[in-house]
Amino acid sequence: MKLSVVLNEGPYQHQAADTAYHFTRAALAKGHEIYRVFFYHDGVNNGTRLTTPPQDDRNIVARWSALAEEHDLDLVVCVAAAQRRGIVDESEQKRHGKDANNIAPGFRISGLGQLIEAGIESDRLVVFGD
Amino acid sequence: MEPSPEEYEGEEYAGGVVKKFMYVNRRAPHGTVYAQEALEVVLIGAAFEQDVSVVFIDDGVYQIKKDQDPSAIGTKNFSKTFRALEMYDVEKLYVEKESMQARGLTEDDLNVPVEVKTSEEIGRLMEEQDVVLSF
Amino acid sequence: MALLHTVNKSPFEKNSLETCLRIAIEGSSVLLIEDGVYGAMKGTALNGALSDAGNRLQFYVLGPDLAARGLSEADVMEGIEVVDYDGFVDLVVEHDATHACL
Numbered sequence: 450m451k452l453s454v455v456l457n458e459g460p461y462q463h464q465a466a467d468t469a470y471h472f473t474r475a476a477l478a479k480g481h482e483i484y485r486v487f488f489y490h491d492g493v494n495n496g497t498r499l500t501t502p503p504q505d506d507r508n509i510v511a512r513w514s515a516l517a518e519e520h521d522l523d524l525v526v527c528v529a530a531a532q533r534r535g536i537v538d539e540s541e542q543k544r545h546g547k548d549a550n551n552i553a554p555g556f557r558i559s560g561l562g563q564l565i566e567a568g569i570e571s572d573r574l575v576v577f578g579d
Numbered sequence: 580m581e582p583s584p585e586e587y588e589g590e591e592y593a594g595g596v597v598k599k600f601m602y603v604n605r606r607a608p609h610g611t612v613y614a615q616e617a618l619e620v621v622l623i624g625a626a627f628e629q630d631v632s633v634v635f636i637d638d639g640v641y642q643i644k645k646d647q648d649p650s651a652i653g654t655k656n657f658s659k660t661f662r663a664l665e666m667y668d669v670e671k672l673y674v675e676k677e678s679m680q681a682r683g684l685t686e687d688d689l690n691v692p693v694e695v696k697t698s699e700e701i702g703r704l705m706e707e708q709d710v711v712l713s714f
Numbered sequence: 715m716a717l718l719h720t721v722n723k724s725p726f727e728k729n730s731l732e733t734c735l736r737i738a739i740e741g742s743s744v745l746l747i748e749d750g751v752y753g754a755m756k757g758t759a760l761n762g763a764l765s766d767a768g769n770r771l772q773f774y775v776l777g778p779d780l781a782a783r784g785l786s787e788a789d790v791m792e793g794i795e796v797v798d799y800d801g802f803v804d805l806v807v808e809h810d811a812t813h814a815c816l
Contacts, residue, residue, distance in 0.1 A: 450807050452803075452806065452807075455712070457613075457713075457714065457816075464722075464748045464749075465722070465748070468722070468747060468748060471778070471799045472799060472802055472803065474799070475798075475799035475800050475802065475803045476803045476806075478800075479800060479803055479804075481803065481807070489616065489620075489714075490612060490613065490616055490714070529616075529619060530616060560623065561619060561620055561623040561624070562623055562624075562626070562627070564620060564624075564712075565600075565620075565623065565624045565627045565629070566627070568598065568600060568629075568709075568710035568712070569594065569596050569598055569627065569629065569710075570594075572807075573806050573807060573811070573812065574710050574711075574712075574811075574812070575720075575806055575812045575814070576711075576712060576713045576812070576814040576816075577722075577814065578713060578714065578722075578814060578816045579722070579723070579816055603813065605730075605733065605816070636733060636737070637729060637733055675737075677736065698736045698737050699739070701737055702736075702737040702738055702739040702742075703739055705717060705737065705739075705813055706716070706717050706739050706742065706810075708717075708811050709810075709811055710811060711717075711811050711812065711813040711814075713813065713814040713815070713816050714816075
């Protein structure tokens with residue numbers, strides 16, 4: 450089946466970011482297609498490459514990037530939520546005159562339409578939040 | 580609350596598939612961002628011409644309470660935007676009767692026309708959905 | 715059309731499980747995850763309500779979240795099935811849609 454995942458919370462603050470990841474991995478291992486992982490609300494904070502978690506703890510951002518690379522996943526960070534919270538790619542950096550960008554590998558910033566489209570195109574959509 | 584150009588990026592949906600989408604609102608406005616950002620999804624989603632229902636359960640019913648004035652706390656008064664939903668063809672707004680009663684609210688306290696449904700009716704409606712979005 | 719409801723918060727912290735039980739229609743399923751697994755424990759104030767609900771809803775609890783919290787399968791109420799992440803995926807696929815009762 451084609452599954453999409455929505456993640457509404459940031460890394461470490463809520464377990465949602467972990468549960469969403471483990472669910473996504475399990476679905477892929479079972480041979481399902483993950484159509485999209487959409488990050489909304491504080492979930493956009495999963496997409497900053499600037500985190501330095503302690504060595505003895507999981508690296509939430511890096512493992513999303515790694516999973517995306519391994520399985521060619523579409524990790525989409527909502528542009529409006531990202532603008533509010535300071536998750537920026539090169540294009541947003543230029544558009545809004547910021548002095549830096551911070552998007553992590555494997556993530557892209559796009560509109561809320563991508564969430565609706567994921568719901569339309571997928572067989573199942575699961576939300577992880579608080 | 581107008582979607583910015585970035586939001587649209589030419590995302591007019593012409594696929595033809597119509598699914599039943601339900602947006603579930605269970606949190607109060609202003610204390611957290613979920614209510615406001617959920618409404619943004621509903622507005623953008625309206626362009627996709629799906630079969631949309633918006634339900635307000637538990638503290639979600641407070642989102643559409645009249646007379647909100649957040650000027651002294653400095654948050655945005657997005658409650659007015661619920662009245663614009665009709666223009667976007669999002670007309671199926673439901674509140675859970677039990678949630679209203681527990682909070683001493685009646686339809687007169689709300690700023691948009693809604694249909695009051697019992698818990699069971701909301702549950703049955705939810706069962707019909709293809710996509711259920713929670714915030 | 716059967717729905718899967720997920721409940722991720724403890725019933726002692728938030729009313730999400732309570733709301734879920736009120737809304738969920740006979741024949742649907744409830745999966746307790748994250749802090750929601752505390753709702754599956756034997757001997758809590760919720761046992762009566764959950765037993766009653768168990769007559770019309772199918773309950774599941776996520777094993778990894780039990781283990782994380784020092785809870786064993788022996789601590790789980792009768793009639794609640796323990797599943798892992800694979801089982802979670804299967805539940806999502808088997809049900810027509812999923813409602814996250816956050």
